[in-house]
Amino acid sequence: MSHKSPKDFFAPLAVGAPAPVREIPFRPSRAIHFFDPSNPKMVDKIPQMVGTVDVLLGNLEDAIKADNKLAAREGLVQIAQATAGLGGQSGPTQLWTRINALDSPWALDDLTTLVPAIGDKLDVIMVPKVQGAEDIHYVDRLLAQLEAKAGLTRPILIHAILETARGVANVEEICGASPRMQGLSLGPADLAADRKMKTTRVGGGHPGYLVREDAPRDAEGAYAYDADRFRFQQDLWHYTIAKMVDACATHGIYPYWGPFGDIKDTVACEDQFRNAFLLGCVGAWSLHPVQIEIANRVFSPSVEDIRHARRVVAAMGDGTGAVMLDGKMEDDASLKQCLVLVELADQLAAIDPKLKELYDGIEIEEA
Numbered sequence: 001m002s003h004k005s006p007k008d009f010f011a012p013l014a015v016g017a018p019a020p021v022r023e024i025p026f027r028p029s030r031a032i033h034f035f036d037p038s039n040p041k042m043v044d045k046i047p048q049m050v051g052t053v054d055v056l057l058g059n060l061e062d063a064i065k066a067d068n069k070l071a072a073r074e075g076l077v078q079i080a081q082a083t084a085g086l087g088g089q090s091g092p093t094q095l096w097t098r099i100n101a102l103d104s105p106w107a108l109d110d111l112t113t114l115v116p117a118i119g120d121k122l123d124v125i126m127v128p129k130v131q132g133a134e135d136i137h138y139v140d141r142l143l144a145q146l147e148a149k150a151g152l153t154r155p156i157l158i159h160a161i162l163e164t165a166r167g168v169a170n171v172e173e174i175c176g177a178s179p180r181m182q183g184l185s186l187g188p189a190d191l192a193a194d195r196k197m198k199t200t201r202v203g204g205g206h207p208g209y210l211v212r213e214d215a216p217r218d219a220e221g222a223y224a225y226d227a228d229r230f231r232f233q234q235d236l237w238h239y240t241i242a243k244m245v246d247a248c249a250t251h252g253i254y255p256y257w258g259p260f261g262d263i264k265d266t267v268a269c270e271d272q273f274r275n276a277f278l279l280g281c282v283g284a285w286s287l288h289p290v291q292i293e294i295a296n297r298v299f300s301p302s303v304e305d306i307r308h309a310r311r312v313v314a315a316m317g318d319g320t321g322a323v324m325l326d327g328k329m330e331d332d333a334s335l336k337q338c339l340v341l342v343e344l345a346d347q348l349a350a351i352d353p354k355l356k357e358l359y360d361g362i363e364i365e366e367a
């Protein structure tokens with residue numbers, strides 16, 4: 001296998017294409033809100049969603065009927081051209097799309113239509129069912145050719161969905177396949193099918209995947225093996241999310257939880273999103289307007305976390321050594337964790353005036 005030299009890695013893949021980025025800038029993307037651009041009721045709601053959600057994503061792949069694929073693609077072009085403040089780094093809300101799978105009859109036309117028509121508006125292209133670096137290389141070169149032809153000055157970034165067993169096995173090489181790689185989302189439904197898991201849901205847990213409390217003993221010391229013991233449902237997705245987070249952090253790109261299909265169970269959706277937030281993800285998908293608020297809230301640090309983090313920063317002075325705060329040891333490494341939260345709060349406050357007010361109003365007691 002041949003390897004590129006670092007200088008080749010950052011050279012455009014087509015004459016006239018924009019120079020690849022050297023760093024993927026952090027842009028808030030707490031909720032990636034999916035809509036079907038061929039559905040008039042959803043499309044009607046898009047203009048008023050601008051500014052209330054970090055990312056609007058025109059979905060062309062699964063959940064779009066085969067008969068509507070063309071209408072969805074054309075609908076997305078119209079929306080991108082007609083909606084102020086959407087995409088292209090100018091507005092508050094990014095514009096992403098999810099193209100069809102690379103082996104489908106639609107993927108090539110998705111790219112060759114969207115890039116010339118709205119390439120200046122599209123911030124990120126999400127590629128589904130990515131199996132390995134070869135899929136990213138294909139899209140990378142094609143995008144460079146299309147960008148050069150369209151005279152674009154800014155490279156469109158690539159986001160891969162991790163939703164096959166092979167994709168999970170190759171997650172490291174996928175993240176490092178191109179300077180365009182922006183991030184990864186977990187696709188729990190396709191991944192479950194590909195792995196031959198026995199679940200039938202889109203994300204979430206399963207009552208059968210559990211650990212049961214040990215059997216108690218009676219007075220004679222005999223075990224009581226009855227079923228009436230505490231059961232603790234386990235997280236089906238922990239391994240994959242953790243693996244994805246490590247791969248993304250290694251490559252300086254961003255990890256996301258994907259969809260949560262039980263729209264009415266807003267409580268469990270919040271749990272799934274919070275687990276992802278705590279493990280290092282920066283956002284999740286929203287499939288229904290009700291999920292936007294959940295993601296915005298969960299992927300923004302809480303006032304309590306920011307108050308604590310700022311107290312640690314203040315108590316740690318130049319950032320070295322160890323101090324006691326509220327009976328706990330704080331040192332260089334706990335400070336670094338606190339700085340992750342403080343920095344995130346600053347980045348979110350810069351685009352979200354309500355959060356800015358909330359974080360600015362935090363008062364810190366003397367340590």
Ligand SMILES: CC(C)(COP(=O)(O)OP(=O)(O)OC[C@H]1O[C@@H](n2cnc3c(N)ncnc32)[C@H](O)[C@@H]1OP(=O)(O)O)[C@@H](O)C(=O)NCCC(=O)NCCSC(=O)C[C@](C)(O)C(=O)O
Nearest residue numbers: 034035041042045062063187188189190258259287288289
């Ligand atoms: C779940 C559904 C069917 C419920 O749709 P509904 O119409 O039954 O819901 P509703 O509560 O009645 O809707 C209320 C209003 O909101 C509108 N609405 C509803 N949803 C949206 C939306 N997203 N954006 C904008 N507007 C929306 C809807 O049109 C309606 O408008 P109205 O009041 O004028 O009648 C619907 O919300 C929907 O189709 N959502 C998107 C589904 C989707 O994109 N799925 C694919 C991503 S998940 C995936 O692909 C898996 C993965 C990663 O690949 C893998 O794990 O493998």
Ligand SMILES: [Mg+2]
Nearest residue numbers: 062163187190
């Ligand atoms: Mg899928």
